[in-house]
Amino acid sequence: MLTLVEQDAARIRDGAAANDRLGEFPTDVFERFLDNGVMAGTVPEELGGMGVSCLSDVATVLETVAAADASTALALHVQFSRGLTLTYEWRHGSPPVRALAERLLRGMATERLVICGAARDHHTAVTRLTPDGNGGWLLSGRKTLVTLTPIATHFLVHTQKVVDGEPVTLAAAIVDRTAPGLTVVPKWDGLGMRASGTYDIAFENCPVSADDVLQRETIGAHSDRTLSGQTVSSITMLGIYAGVARAARDIAVGTAAHRSAARGTLPPSAIRTMVADIETNLFTLRAAAAAALTNADELNEDLDGDLDERGRRMMVPFQCAKLTVNRLAQSVVNDAVTIVGGAAYDAAHPLSRLYRDVRAGWFMQPYTYIDAVDFLSGLALGIDRDNNYLSYRVTPAVAAQ
Numbered sequence: 001m002l003t004l005v006e007q008d009a010a011r012i013r014d015g016a017a018a019n020d021r022l023g024e025f026p027t028d029v030f031e032r033f034l035d036n037g038v039m040a041g042t043v044p045e046e047l048g049g050m051g052v053s054c055l056s057d058v059a060t061v062l063e064t065v066a067a068a069d070a071s072t073a074l075a076l077h078v079q080f081s082r083g084l085t086l087t088y089e090w091r092h093g094s095p096p097v098r099a100l101a102e103r104l105l106r107g108m109a110t111e112r113l114v115i116c117g118a119a120r121d122h123h124t125a126v127t128r129l130t131p132d133g134n135g136g137w138l139l140s141g142r143k144t145l146v147t148l149t150p151i152a153t154h155f156l157v158h159t160q161k162v163v164d165g166e167p168v169t170l171a172a173a174i175v176d177r178t179a180p181g182l183t184v185v186p187k188w189d190g191l192g193m194r195a196s197g198t199y200d201i202a203f204e205n206c207p208v209s210a211d212d213v214l215q216r217e218t219i220g221a222h223s224d225r226t227l228s229g230q231t232v233s234s235i236t237m238l239g240i241y242a243g244v245a246r247a248a249r250d251i252a253v254g255t256a257a258h259r260s261a262a263r264g265t266l267p268p269s270a271i272r273t274m275v276a277d278i279e280t281n282l283f284t285l286r287a288a289a290a291a292a293l294t295n296a297d298e299l300n301e302d303l304d305g306d307l308d309e310r311g312r313r314m315m316v317p318f319q320c321a322k323l324t325v326n327r328l329a330q331s332v333v334n335d336a337v338t339i340v341g342g343a344a345y346d347a348a349h350p351l352s353r354l355y356r357d358v359r360a361g362w363f364m365q366p367y368t369y370i371d372a373v374d375f376l377s378g379l380a381l382g383i384d385r386d387n388n389y390l391s392y393r394v395t396p397a398v399a400a401q
Helices: 002-022 027-036 055-068 070-092 095-110 226-263 269-300 307-340 350-363 369-381 395-399
Strands: 115-118 128-131 137-146 154-161 169-176 182-185 199-208 213-218
Touching: 002 027, 002 055, 002 070, 002 350, 027 070, 055 070, 055 226, 055 269, 070 095, 070 115, 070 226, 070 350, 115 137, 137 154, 137 169, 154 199, 154 213, 169 199, 226 269, 226 307, 226 350, 269 307, 307 350, 307 369
Parallel strands: 115 154, 128 154
Antiparallel strands: 128 137, 137 199, 154 169, 169 213, 182 199
């Protein structure tokens, strides 16, 4: 898989500036990824995919793509994440869940299925499943920040399941793009990650088969076992921001070396100091990411013992690494801009794009910076809280019903 994305790296890099400026999704790149099997990279070999299951390996692939274009890497992560999480459902879920997961995974490998995760509710609507009276469900609401949407064939929609007389629970509904009542709202004009195909999706009484609903937890259950799945789903994104930092480092060091050679003098001491800081920060963020990924890989295969504790043992290192990577990657890019100087402040300069893209890491769940502070400090201080962001984000809406 790494060899295949490396073959496209130069082409991805060459198109990144124009795609960023226009906010245009690189459909041609993803058509090649569909053709060569990269989009089924995390689908098990038994089901027709490449079978890449090691989280560290997936992060390495994303780092390579992100060094060429972070938007492309973010969109690719979405498909990789579905393969990783659906594989877990296929191996460990109930018989109906295994059947659904297998159908989707085989579709990713042989039918060019592209499955986007839709987690965040738009501020104007709460997404809910309600019974249709015939054994199925109706989905209504609106999701925002849904990446990879331009080529999505299906959406995995995190939603509330609301049934009269029963506790409100979380669920994940698989919705075909062509389903009645589904509308794609392409209004993304973001500060960064502009070519990631990140849109809104609206649902109005959208029919969902009972076989296409994955049951999750009761809202407010305070179950930390869910943290393991959320870690597996998202931890490989650390590679994206490591890739952004590496790209910025290469530009800054290359520029400083070129100027020094042209002048026949050593770079100024301030430049050399910043280069040393960049090297140290890049090493530190990569080391933190590698440690968290190794920990997640080890625990991902261990289902013995207390599953709540397993969830915490996976999420805590992930969040420590995420905070480290977010801070240091941004610092590396910032120092790179300083070294290059005013030229980097031009919108056409690649560092301008990296400067905006790297900031997106702070907003990614799990967790955003604010939520990560609450999570890590809450565990350290013994504060009882719901650590499942999909649950606590909708708790106020449930209480208001």
